[in-house]
Amino acid sequence: MLRTGLFLIFLLLSSVFCLEDSTEEFEEHLSIKSLKDGRVAFSFTFKTLLRDAIPRDPRTLAFDNDDSQHYTLFPLTLGQILRQYAITELHLTLNAGKWNYDAWGYPDEPDVGVGAELRAWMAGDSISSIDDRWQGVRNALAGLFCASLGSLDEQRTTSPRSTFPPEGALPDWGLPHELRHASHASEHVCTENLTPFLKLLPCKSRSGLAMLLNPHRIFDADWHGIGLHVIWRPEGVEVRLSVQLVSDPLRVSGQKKQDWSFSSLFDRKVEKACPIAKSSRVSVELPSSGVYRVYPEPPQVKDGIAHYDLKNANEVWDIGTMWPTDFEYPLSKPNPALVPFSVRRNLLGSTQDRGQLSIVLTNNEQDVLQLLYLETMPWIIQFYLHTIRVHADDALRDDLISNISYILPIPHARPATFETVLTLPGQSTITFTMDVAKAFLRYTEHPPDAQRGWDLPPAIFTPLRQSSHNSTNLGKRVYSPSLLVDLATPDFSMPYNVIIFTCSVVAFIFGSVFNVLTRKFIVVRLEPQKRSESSPSKNLDSDESGKPDTSKSNVH
Amino acid sequence: MLADDAACNERNSFAGSVYANPGRHLDLYGENIEVDYRGYEVTVENFLRLLTGRLPPSFPRSKRLLTDSSSNIFIYLTGHGGNEFLKFQDNEEVSAHDIADAFHQMYEGGRYNEIFFMVDTCQANSMYSKFYSPGILATGSSVVGENSYSHENDYDIGVAVIDSYTHYVLEYMEKVNKTSRLTMADLFTSYDVPKIGSHPGVRSDLFDRPLGPEHPMNEYGRGRGWTVEGGGEWVGREMEAEKRGRGLREALITDFFGGVVEVDVDGEGTDSPSY
Numbered sequence: 069m070l071r072t073g074l075f076l077i078f079l080l081l082s083s084v085f086c087l088e089d090s091t092e093e094f095e096e097h098l099s100i101k102s103l104k105d106g107r108v109a110f111s112f113t114f115k116t117l118l119r120d121a122i123p124r125d126p127r128t129l130a131f132d133n134d135d136s137q138h139y140t141l142f143p144l145t146l147g148q149i150l151r152q153y154a155i156t157e158l159h160l161t162l163n164a165g166k167w168n169y170d171a172w173g174y175p176d177e178p179d180v181g182v183g184a185e186l187r188a189w190m191a192g193d194s195i196s197s198i199d200d201r202w203q204g205v206r207n208a209l210a211g212l213f214c215a216s217l218g219s220l221d222e223q224r225t226t227s228p229r230s231t232f233p234p235e236g237a238l239p240d241w242g243l244p245h246e247l248r249h250a251s252h253a254s255e256h257v258c259t260e261n262l263t264p265f266l267k268l269l270p271c272k273s274r275s276g277l278a279m280l281l282n283p284h285r286i287f288d289a290d291w292h293g294i295g296l297h298v299i300w301r302p303e304g305v306e307v308r309l310s311v312q313l314v315s316d317p318l319r320v321s322g323q324k325k326q327d328w329s330f331s332s333l334f335d336r337k338v339e340k341a342c343p344i345a346k347s348s349r350v351s352v353e354l355p356s357s358g359v360y361r362v363y364p365e366p367p368q369v370k371d372g373i374a375h376y377d378l379k380n381a382n383e384v385w386d387i388g389t390m391w392p393t394d395f396e397y398p399l400s401k402p403n404p405a406l407v408p409f410s411v412r413r414n415l416l417g418s419t420q421d422r423g424q425l426s427i428v429l430t431n432n433e434q435d436v437l438q439l440l441y442l443e444t445m446p447w448i449i450q451f452y453l454h455t456i457r458v459h460a461d462d463a464l465r466d467d468l469i470s471n472i473s474y475i476l477p478i479p480h481a482r483p484a485t486f487e488t489v490l491t492l493p494g495q496s497t498i499t500f501t502m503d504v505a506k507a508f509l510r511y512t513e514h515p516p517d518a519q520r521g522w523d524l525p526p527a528i529f530t531p532l533r534q535s536s537h538n539s540t541n542l543g544k545r546v547y548s549p550s551l552l553v554d555l556a557t558p559d560f561s562m563p564y565n566v567i568i569f570t571c572s573v574v575a576f577i578f579g580s581v582f583n584v585l586t587r588k589f590i591v592v593r594l595e596p597q598k599r600s601e602s603s604p605s606k607n608l609d610s611d612e613s614g615k616p617d618t619s620k621s622n623v624h
Numbered sequence: 625m626l627a628d629d630a631a632c633n634e635r636n637s638f639a640g641s642v643y644a645n646p647g648r649h650l651d652l653y654g655e656n657i658e659v660d661y662r663g664y665e666v667t668v669e670n671f672l673r674l675l676t677g678r679l680p681p682s683f684p685r686s687k688r689l690l691t692d693s694s695s696n697i698f699i700y701l702t703g704h705g706g707n708e709f710l711k712f713q714d715n716e717e718v719s720a721h722d723i724a725d726a727f728h729q730m731y732e733g734g735r736y737n738e739i740f741f742m743v744d745t746c747q748a749n750s751m752y753s754k755f756y757s758p759g760i761l762a763t764g765s766s767v768v769g770e771n772s773y774s775h776e777n778d779y780d781i782g783v784a785v786i787d788s789y790t791h792y793v794l795e796y797m798e799k800v801n802k803t804s805r806l807t808m809a810d811l812f813t814s815y816d817v818p819k820i821g822s823h824p825g826v827r828s829d830l831f832d833r834p835l836g837p838e839h840p841m842n843e844y845g846r847g848r849g850w851t852v853e854g855g856g857e858w859v860g861r862e863m864e865a866e867k868r869g870r871g872l873r874e875a876l877i878t879d880f881f882g883g884v885v886e887v888d889v890d891g892e893g894t895d896s897p898s899y
Contacts, residue, residue, distance in 0.1 A: 211684025258632035
């Protein structure tokens with residue numbers, strides 16, 4: 069009796085200690101920044117770390133005897149997808165809106181290209197196996213996130229060489245790792261994408277910072293996006309889920325003050341801490357100018373950032389900032405500039421068969437800046453590389469462009485990958501122009517709303533920095549807005565017209581020829597006493613005057 | 625399958641919401657919705673492939689129907705349509721013959737136990753006129769030659785947020801919960817023609833269970849506003865009494881919308897689970 073009692077107590081204690089075994093950790097963090105134009109940028113980061121885990125070696129895919137996966141915090145659906153296709157690193161973002169770098173600075177998560185963007189690092193010994201797994205992971209994520217990622221097929225997939233280095237580490241299996249990148253600028257993001265996203269979190273949206281994720285307010289924000297990042301770090305596999313949004317308290321509240329709080333912007337408060345989160349923090353970047361009050365009183369302020377720890381205290385959190393005076397919209401651009409360069413991309417031209425791609429880059433700093441410019445253009449826009457002209461202040465400068473790497477587009481099969489290094493002299497503006505030709509699509513390739521046009525994916529600019537070891541480091545990426553190209557559309561009613569017209573003509577011809585061949589014309593004299601001698605055939609054509617033909621003619 | 629992104633469209637002032645009535649009392653989109661086919665994926669080909677199961681292996685599980693011979697399926701179609709067709713994406717049409725053939729393929733493949741087919745378009749009753757497989761109960765919003773109308777306009781959103789027939793069916797269904805014992809007959813007899821603005825119809829000749837107790841369905845089509853000859857378009861009216869005579873279980877609304885499992889307390893009847 070005593071021994072069974074002790075044994076049970078021992079079991080209970082050992083199970084408690086097992087729960088303390090930290091093979092999986094979950095951390096959440098919210099970073100808030102008030103922007104100069106009155107808006108507020110929020111960046112939610114939910115990190116789940118699976119300690120000592122390694123991505124699956126693709127050579128084991130043939131054996132189909134993967135270890136069974138038992139997770140407590142790590143999302144199982146995502147783990148199954150990652151292991152089934154042996155993915156080392158994965159980044160998926162779904163964004164809507166235009167990130168205004170000039171007014172808002174850099175985002176916390178750099179992937180702010182509009183629409184859907186998916187990129188993955190996979191190891192493999194053959195291109196076909198990598199492409200098959202790329203198709204598999206696209207469709208699996210399309211099913212998981214309720215997004216049309218299945219349409220990111222080979223017509224949108226590229227492998228840029230330099231712009232996207234792996235964010236984490238790549239395991240050394242002796243196999244080369246390859247990058248696959250695809251984007252779809254016209255993809256929408258809505259509540260159906262947020263629902264499975266929240267299901268990947270350990271606490272879902274019931275407690276912790278995820279309680280604030282109210283879809284009615286997130287998708288009303290001026291810019292919003294959700295992202296999934298899977299990285300292998302030396303500690304293990306990290307899954308980072310991020311939600312970023314830029315809200316406008318002036319529009320939401322309808323008042324002239326830029327006051328904001330959780331309840332005014334999200335219509336929610338953090339009422340319960342997530343019990344399994346290792347840390348749950350909120351960082352509010354304190355504006356550098358102006359008189360304001362941040363409430364509740366921050367327990368710790370370091371480097372101009374107020375830190376709140378939501379984990380230990382068990383209270384309802386409604387963090388906010390109040391200003392005593394009305395908001396005055398800044399009339400000039402921020403000085404010093406928030407990003408070292410500004411970019412404007414346009415498609416010039418008024419015809420539907422050719423145009424000109426124009427990039428205008430302004431260097432806001434005194435030093436020379438080198439940019440890596442990536443263009444993953446669908447094959448519907450074909451570049452003429454010999455027409456590239458780079459002008460700095462109206463003077464043609466061939467020396468400002470170098471290291472062009474170009475993978476040709478294959479019509480109906482592959483987009484163009486164009487990477488080049490542009491040099492911007494200090495405090496100057498350069499203009500890059502290149503003539504392009506617009507394709508004439510096949511009848512079945514047009515989308516249902518063909519007259520709207522096609523969205524072109526954003527161009528990506530990465531500053532290059534010479535580090536002390538004479539190797540280049542990449543700075544923070546900048547995404548240009550997407551473009552809308554108007555292609556020539558056919559008259560979609562023509563197939564119907566052709567069918568109707570041809571069938572009518574064939575029917576007329578056939579009918580006439582058939583009648584001529586089979587109809588026999590007989591002259592019949594109809595006189596009253598000789599009516600009984602008339603032809604018994606029903607196909608009587610009467611040729612006299614006055615007497616109506618009483619028999620029904622069955623010739624058309 | 626949602627062809628248009630109405631909830632998160634930039635022109636929708638109420639982001640993430642699709643309301644059921646002009647007063648904005650009921651949000652149909654909610655916060656937990658999952659949409660499997662959206663945007664350009666909503667095509668006639670994908671719809672018929674989804675029904676018949678002829679999908680390429682790359683399609684994930686959430687985009688497959690995954691039904692078997694004991695599944696009850698509810699199919700609701702709405703949009704612009706006409707005599708025996710429904711428009712997809714303003715570009716192509718699915719015809720009543722196509723859907724009838726797809727349902728028969730499903731029947732041959734044992735992919736459903738019963739189907740409840742509801743359609744809200746102009747001349748909607750023609751959409752179910754071509755079915756020929758057993759186990760299908762169908763209802764539509766308007767007879768051939770008649771339009772279906774939308775409900776009131778919401779002047780803040782700028783469009784009419786719901787169609788008339790769907791609005792009144794939704795209003796009725798909001799009173800139904802998982803434990804209700806209301807039958808299909810109760811749903812069909814709640815059709816109010818002057819309010820809906822068109823004459824709905826029912827087709828039950830392929831459905832082998834009675835729609836409900838005798839009294840409600842006898843009154844079907846006899847109320848105010850039913851001017852269709854014979855009292856409401858109901859194909860299969862004559863078979864109703866005979867089905868009741870055979871003692872089959874009546875068709876409950878919860879058969880198709882999720883409900884309570886029949887609990888056999890006294891060991892009498894052999895009722896099968898109703899979901």
